[in-house]
Amino acid sequence: SQQGEEDPQALSIQEGENATMNCSYKTSINNLQWYRQNSGRGLVHLILIRSNEREKHSGRLRVTLDTSKKSSSLLITASRAADTASYFCATAYNAGNMLTFGGGTRLMVKP
């Protein structure tokens, strides 16, 4: 089974609203990364949060990590239509830093 699972699988909001996506994982991790993928395109790295960190910010993005619950959340504030994409969390849990991806959350932001 997948190490990371996103919730919800799909999310539709209006422009200007906040979008929250959650990710759960099973084993201890070195770090957790969030990526965005536009339809048919490659992945864009958003944020990396290490296992000893609890929260990180980058522009309109806020990521939290709760290692006791083995979960993370990605918050996009003041969403824009251009934020429409699939968002994946990926966990790195061994020395090689190989990533295990969840199935993604498909976000649609309506103008």
Next chain:
Amino acid sequence: NAGVMQNPRHLVRRRGQEARLRCSPMKGHSHVYWYRQLPEEGLKFMVYLQKENIIDESGMPKERFSAEFPKEGPSILRIQQVVRGDSAAYFCASSPSAVNEQFFGPGTRLTVL
């Protein structure tokens, strides 16, 4: 600094042919990872390489698939005798070390007819 380069972007092969996918990591990155993405799914790890060495190939099918990262030149993912089930997007990522974020290329979309 150019990003991760992959070519070709699209590749069509008939069953039984060979597919060669190339990945040039970002400058200064010696760690390369290959992932496969089936439609509507997340990425699945295939293989992790450093220069001239395969570090972990636990996600790669035992038959028909191979990967290399020579001292000079790009990393190559090779699929022999392709089957329809190999149709997918193949992404390469690079990193300067094993503890940093990975930067992904645009992917190669393989279609097997």
